[in-house]
Amino acid sequence: MSNYQAPLRDMRFVIHELVESGPICALPGYADCDAGLIDAVLEEAARFAGDVLSPLNPVGDRDGARWLAGTDGKGEVRTAAGFADAYTQFAEGGWMALPCPPDYGGQGLPRLLAVAVSEMWKSANLSFSHVITLTHGAIEALLIAGSDALRATWLPRLVSGEWTGTMNITEPQAGSDLAAIACRAVPQADGSYRISGQKIFITYGDHDMAANIAHLVLARTPDAPAGVKGLSLFLVPKFILDENGNPGAHNDVYCTSIEHKLGVHGSPTTTLVHGDHGGSTGYLIGQLGRGLEIMFVMMNSARLSVGTEGLGVAQRAWQLASEYAKDRVQGTDVSQKSGERVAIVRHPDVRRLLMTQRSHTEAIRALAYTIAALQDIAHQSPDAAARDAAHRRVELLTPVLKGWSTESAVELTSMAIQIFGGMGFVEETGISQYMRDARITPIYEGTTAIQAADLAGRKIARDGGQVLVGLIQEMRADRNRLAGPNNPQLQAIAAHLGESLDHLETATGALLEKMNRQPAAGLLVAEPYLKLLATVVGGWLMGKAARLASQAIEGGSSDPFYRHKLASARFYADHLLPRSAGLVVTVQADNSTLLGLEDEAF
Ligand SMILES: Cc1cc2nc3c(=O)[nH]c(=O)nc-3n(C[C@H](O)[C@H](O)[C@H](O)COP(=O)(O)OP(=O)(O)OC[C@H]3O[C@@H](n4cnc5c(N)ncnc54)[C@H](O)[C@@H]3O)c2cc1C
Numbered sequence: 001m002s003n004y005q006a007p008l009r010d011m012r013f014v015i016h017e018l019v020e021s022g023p024i025c026a027l028p029g030y031a032d033c034d035a036g037l038i039d040a041v042l043e044e045a046a047r048f049a050g051d052v053l054s055p056l057n058p059v060g061d062r063d064g065a066r067w068l069a070g071t072d073g074k075g076e077v078r079t080a081a082g083f084a085d086a087y088t089q090f091a092e093g094g095w096m097a098l099p100c101p102p103d104y105g106g107q108g109l110p111r112l113l114a115v116a117v118s119e120m121w122k123s124a125n126l127s128f129s130h131v132i133t134l135t136h137g138a139i140e141a142l143l144i145a146g147s148d149a150l151r152a153t154w155l156p157r158l159v160s161g162e163w164t165g166t167m168n169i170t171e172p173q174a175g176s177d178l179a180a181i182a183c184r185a186v187p188q189a190d191g192s193y194r195i196s197g198q199k200i201f202i203t204y205g206d207h208d209m210a211a212n213i214a215h216l217v218l219a220r221t222p223d224a225p226a227g228v229k230g231l232s233l234f235l236v237p238k239f240i241l242d243e244n245g246n247p248g249a250h251n252d253v254y255c256t257s258i259e260h261k262l263g264v265h266g267s268p269t270t271t272l273v274h275g276d277h278g279g280s281t282g283y284l285i286g287q288l289g290r291g292l293e294i295m296f297v298m299m300n301s302a303r304l305s306v307g308t309e310g311l312g313v314a315q316r317a318w319q320l321a322s323e324y325a326k327d328r329v330q331g332t333d334v335s336q337k338s339g340e341r342v343a344i345v346r347h348p349d350v351r352r353l354l355m356t357q358r359s360h361t362e363a364i365r366a367l368a369y370t371i372a373a374l375q376d377i378a379h380q381s382p383d384a385a386a387r388d389a390a391h392r393r394v395e396l397l398t399p400v401l402k403g404w405s406t407e408s409a410v411e412l413t414s415m416a417i418q419i420f421g422g423m424g425f426v427e428e429t430g431i432s433q434y435m436r437d438a439r440i441t442p443i444y445e446g447t448t449a450i451q452a453a454d455l456a457g458r459k460i461a462r463d464g465g466q467v468l469v470g471l472i473q474e475m476r477a478d479r480n481r482l483a484g485p486n487n488p489q490l491q492a493i494a495a496h497l498g499e500s501l502d503h504l505e506t507a508t509g510a511l512l513e514k515m516n517r518q519p520a521a522g523l524l525v526a527e528p529y530l531k532l533l534a535t536v537v538g539g540w541l542m543g544k545a546a547r548l549a550s551q552a553i554e555g556g557s558s559d560p561f562y563r564h565k566l567a568s569a570r571f572y573a574d575h576l577l578p579r580s581a582g583l584v585v586t587v588q589a590d591n592s593t594l595l596g597l598e599d600e601a602f
Helices: 008-018 021-025 035-063 083-092 111-124 126-145 148-159 291-327 348-380 384-420 432-438 448-461 466-483 488-517 519-524 526-554 560-576 579-588
Strands: 066-068 076-078 164-168 184-187 193-203 213-220 231-237 239-241 247-250 253-258 269-274 280-285 329-332 341-343
Touching: 008 021, 008 035, 008 111, 008 348, 008 526, 008 560, 021 035, 021 111, 021 348, 035 083, 035 111, 035 126, 035 432, 066 253, 076 253, 083 126, 111 126, 111 291, 111 348, 126 148, 126 164, 126 193, 126 213, 126 231, 126 280, 126 291, 164 193, 193 213, 193 231, 213 280, 213 291, 231 239, 231 291, 291 341, 291 348, 291 384, 291 432, 348 384, 348 526, 348 560, 384 432, 384 448, 384 466, 384 526, 448 466, 448 488, 448 519, 448 526, 466 488, 466 526, 488 519, 488 526, 488 560, 488 579, 519 526, 526 560, 526 579
Parallel strands: 164 213, 184 213
Antiparallel strands: 066 076, 184 193, 193 269, 193 280, 213 231, 231 280, 239 247, 253 269, 329 341
């Protein structure tokens, strides 16, 4: 199997032309960033992803992380061969610091660049990339709510990658339902807290790649109210810091086992027990009872990150399928009489599968990078109204990306296996790893159902669809610009997009009506609604890409990239946008009898 090659041409197109890096680099705080710097960073990241992370991907899959039992429940994790060394190179290369604030040693580069770099880590080695996502999550939590002392002690060493972070939310009885979290935090005289309880499924909860781990733990104090309002967030170090701020004694938090799972074998999924040997020491982050609020702010970033996982895995699976299709000879070309045996890429159905993968993945990339640029505006713009508008759109689009990208990754990696035929089903070609790895992405960081409920309830019904209406208006205006010029390709795309926008408006009306009348009836169709909105947003962005590609071609560009982009956008309009016609019918349907049916019917 070849090593991963980052799709630099498409990344540069989306960053510079579609999303437009110019205005993003002009935001306060990004003075040192320009197109040249962005391209240089992309190339360097592509090298690291291709040369260092990608060769380790099958190693992680085959050998997995290992658990060493230790004594007295004090287990430890060893990552697969090569992971620790790659992590040292990663940290020394300054990659952890890329999107982090300069005040703590970060490079302060735009999120628009960071999302592309992050896509590369996820394409090259999803299991390895988890430690980056979790560490960035811990950094974000400390930036949002950490005390000055916690920030000063922990942030420089998390930002440099010297230490890593985890997110300790899930417990056996508390998965999607955070109100059920039972882990306890008892205040101590010195201002710290004694943490006890069991957390499960904690990614990189223990490992041998860094000198310390900052566990961010959701727990409740003895007098806290029941439910999510009683949750507070604590930093629980693996090693308690000594008087010089260096890792000292082992805290009472140990890994008692790791999971054996369908995919992401290289990423340790641990059970952590806090406080079985007297109680682990934790430090409050933010105020008591505000744990979930802090988590919610972080969640937008974490969900963008998992959305980018779907993108990265789908991209890599397509890359491998495309290589295989040009190599594997089977059958003859139906449109040639010569009878010569040809590579399977000549077969119409294989072309359909490959172009589905390509156009779908490109649409997801366009959405992920658009959200990252909106985050840049929401954080850096000097204009309060622009910040607010960008923030609202990020809130609306984040569950759309997370749900759509990850569900699509399962579909698209399955298509890659289809292209490999029987060789896709056996392990030796390596393509099956991508489908296995993709399968977790619609589950963690909020399942697709949770994303759909968030979209339908908090992001649409709560404001009567106001933010969405603004987006639909913008999509309509862009569609009308597409339909204008005398260009049959663009007009065909505009025609499909117009119909799909009609479907979206009809479906939005139906969803709002259901949510207002009987929320359960709305939630019954929230997932198909999410897919409908995502499909149309993807079509809108691909339409914009088609317009830019047409302009480049009409302007005399001979770069084949633009012809290929136009073909991909046209295919998306012809083959993927029409899915909206089926989805709108589903969203409108009255299935409320389902709600009253006895459980035995299911
Ligand atoms: C590999 C891996 C890594 C993980 N990493 C971490 C980590 O680092 N930190 C951490 O804290 N957790 C982690 N998790 C846990 C993960 O976030 C949870 O598995 C996820 O939130 C779902 O919870 P659950 O597994 O308990 O499923 P459940 O909540 O039991 O859900 C089961 C099914 O019921 C549905 N469902 C549940 N509630 C609702 C509802 N209200 N409305 C509609 N449908 C609903 C779900 O959509 C799902 O289909 C990880 C899990 C895995 C497998």
